Amino acid sequence: DQQVKQNSPSLSVQEGRISILNCDYTNSMFDYFLWYKKYPAEGPTFLISISSIKDKNEDGRFTVFLNKSAKHLSLHIVPSQPGDSAVYFCAARYNFNKFYFGSGTKLNVKP
């Protein structure tokens, strides 16, 4: 059973608008959460992370929100750009070196 779930396989957004990608998890022992971005034929690249003791982390156009009571994580991209079109994976850390990934959301930002 997957401990980290991304229930939306795809998302389409107009350039300049906000993209919101969602992630749910089941294990309350996860202590760190990350988002990765993946282009075709490349490995995932790290985007942004958040500790379980925080509820928000911002880096430029990217903001990650953590709602521990709901076991829910979201990534906001504002404004969205065509170059943001990629597959986004959320991941959660357990016990220092065990990482659990969601199945990914394919974001398409239309010009």
Place this chain on the structure above:
Amino acid sequence: DVKVTQSSRYLVKRTGEKVFLECVQDMDHENMFWYRQDPGLGLRLIYFSYDVKMKEKGDIPEGYSVSREKKERFSLILESASTNQTSMYLCASRDGTSPGEQYFGPGTRLTVT
């Protein structure tokens, strides 16, 4: 700039063959990982290593083994390849001081026929 390289981008093997997937990182990271990526399942951890000759099982170690003889190199071994091991294999490394950021290689698409 951290670089993680994998020995092959594409590999085709026959059922029952022994398969080696090699991964090399150039940033002196203590921790290295092997994942497989399948549609609808995301990335699943097969094995990881936190030091030379040290290894721990991930969530799906069955049918796989690993070797870490040098700090920069982490090998994934399929002792007897089966068709259900057809997948994309991703190697990653991580600095022990970072809370979670991993650096991934480009992946090896393995097909077992």
